[in-house]
Amino acid sequence: MVIPKATRWRNFRRSGLAMLVASIPVIFIAIFVGIPALMAIAFSLGYTGGPNATISLLDQSLVSTDHGITFAVYAHLLGDASFRGDFWATIWVTLASVALIVAVGWSLALYLRFARGRLVHILSSLYLVPLFIPVVIASYAIVTFWNAHGYMSALVEDILHLPFDGFGYTLFGVVLGQLWVNIPFSVLLLASGLRNVPDALIESARDVGASFPTILLRIIVPLNMLPTIIVATFTGIGVLGSFTIPYLTGPNAPTLLGVTMARFFQAFNEPQQAAAMAVLVFILAAGLGAVYVWANVSSNRRGGAAQ
Structure with missing residues (x-):
């Protein structure tokens, strides 16, 4: 059975609209929770540039690395x-x-x-x-x-x-x-x-x-x-x-x-x-x-x- 092109296009639009509506919470969480969480993890590993540049100015014992990552902050805490x-x-x-x-x-x-x-x-x-x-x-x-x-x-x-x-x-x-x-x-x-x-x-x-x-x-x-x-x-x-x-x-x-x-x-x-x-x-x-x-x-x- 061949599905008409108009029907396929209509089904595609419906599924696309449903996916967009369902993805709104995911997009919201990614922007306001996911990205800041990832930047906080990177900040703890020594990445102080980009979005972390401003908060880095406040730190009195900053650990920074230009290449790769460092676990110096965790080592200091655990010690x-x-x-x-x-x-x-x-x-x-x-x-x-x-x-x-x-x-x-x-x-x-x-x-x-x-x-x-x-x-x-x-x-x-x-x-x-x-x-x-x-x-x-x-x-x-x-x-x-x-x-x-x-x-x-x-x-x-x-x-x-x-x-x-x-x-x-x-x-x-x-x-x-x-x-x-x-x-x-x-x-x-x-x-x-x-x-x-x-x-x-x-x-x-x-x-x-x-x-x-x-x-x-x-x-x-x-x-x-x-x-x-x-x-x-x-x-x-x-x-x-x-x-x-x-x-x-x-x-x-x-x-x-x-x-x-x-x-x-x-x-x-x-x-x-x-x-x-x-x-x-x-x-x-x-x-x-x-x-x-x-x-x-x-x-x-x-x-x-x-x-």
Whole structure:
């Protein structure tokens, strides 16, 4: 069957228009995110010309190369004990935050899925409260609540007569802040996955004598592994690049890399070092993103095999 020329031209115009509309977000991201990101990477590797010429004038410890690339900026950072402390503090806070958020999210999601009563309806609304409170206000509230002279300190000292220094301006205080901010997303996603587990499957397991821990480990957790990985990876990426919570609730040293980057850029006038830190954070976040992509691909393959 021969397609008329007019029809082919019309189909070509439609497909071209559809491709143009679909490419607008890609073009927008490439211009306002992609190109500046590439220039920042090049800046951290010693390229100080072109678009980086202006920012290079501000750097007090500029490393420049006319030919090839240099890793001198990264070598200087990795050789700095203060930066290594900030780097490992960021790793620790990220791992602790992810573990705590996944644990609390799973606990609340399981309770909302299997419990009955009025308290379930109350909790189903309360865990969404952090979505409507600005992070700045929540951070100040956390510091006030957990500080050495805050409410919890006074409560422990008055009732138990024990000294309590609190968690304000500590790395664990940052973890608590991350828990507050990220718990709505984690519970929403995990509870949605638990609702998709068929009741018939759970009742069948109970009929053959399976206990709830067995049902949880053999049925519920495997069926909700993808939502768990999504919560863990997205939370980890968010914590790696966070600024407000560690800036307001964390200690002066060590700090998370988001705060360290801002200090190097604004206070120390060393934007090249800040760009190198941003590249390191991007590498860590890309690793978590790779885990997310792998989990999605594996899930799609299992779904296709099951069909």
